[in-house]
Amino acid sequence: MTKIDLKSMDFEELQLFMAELNEPGFRGKQVFEWIHKKQVTSFDEMTNLSKSLREKLQQNATLGGVEMVRRLVSQMDGTRKYLFALENDSVIESVLMKYEHGNTVCISTQAGCRMGCRFCASTIDGVERNLSPGEMLSQVYEIQRDCGAHIHGVVLMGSGEPLDNYENVVKFIRLINHPEGQNMGQRHITLSTCGLIEKMYLLEQEHFQITLAVSLHAPNDEIRKKIMPVARANPMDRLLAACFNYTEKTKRRITFEYAMMQGVNDSDDCARELAGKLQNMLCHVNLIPINDVKERDYTKSTDERVKRFAAILQRSGVETTIRRKLGSDIDAACGQLRRSHLKSK
């Protein structure tokens, strides 16, 4: 018999599960708090449950999660990079970033990715599998325990495409936001997508207050298709219409991510074309000098280029920032710890 994963259950499902074990209603709440507020990793730690109930849980259920395999700590800014193992042999990575306004964790939503962006290390071997809500929560809970400080925000920007694992990601957001659990404010959650249009319309209907980040990386389809295969089925006019709809319905500002690659998408013309398209959008552009990936042949734009590109956008009234690089001494670039681990095996 396969055991059922309690960490991936929402509050109501857990109550039903406890009812099926002939337990009174309040037990569901107690177990939920142990898992999501006190964040224990074994049934033995649930000390307000009887020994026999703990044994019954042990027989029927698990507290599925992830296990730390490696940790790198930056000596420069305290950034920590984690390699976690899943129940099968897969590994994923997560990052702790320390900002003035609090600690933020970057988590993975899939082992690998099938979107195929040409500049990204996570997608080189395709996708292995989707992560469960419990595996996403565990990344946050494990890091919180390891660093001994409260985690205040989360960004879904590790490996995987969150909207390609839609149901589990939505459940994760509800769980991490739950008042009887981590109680993380939705405004402190950022979901980053390569731009799956249909799923963006679905997401808007969840009425979340999260921040949506869209990986644009180009001012037009011609360039975008060269670096992001997903642009073929998700053309830019429809993508920007979906973004506009999202901002209209949620009143939340969208972040456009733009990874700058020398000679590919970093010209003045690109900046002007982009500015033109974002004129009436409630948005903000985040320029990211691309991280070098050994397997990929794109080079990052020079600092001067990035600054000039930013200035053109700003002059046209598009709010723009340049992403500060954290953890540069621990090779915190996207997906690279996982790749070096897979290769060494």
Ligand code: SAH
């Ligand atoms: N699949 C989602 C989220 C994961 S990737 C998405 O595409 O948004 C998170 C961000 O990292 C995306 O903006 C992605 O384009 C970017 N990224 C991937 N590889 C990169 C690299 N080598 N350098 C800089 N950013 C990169």
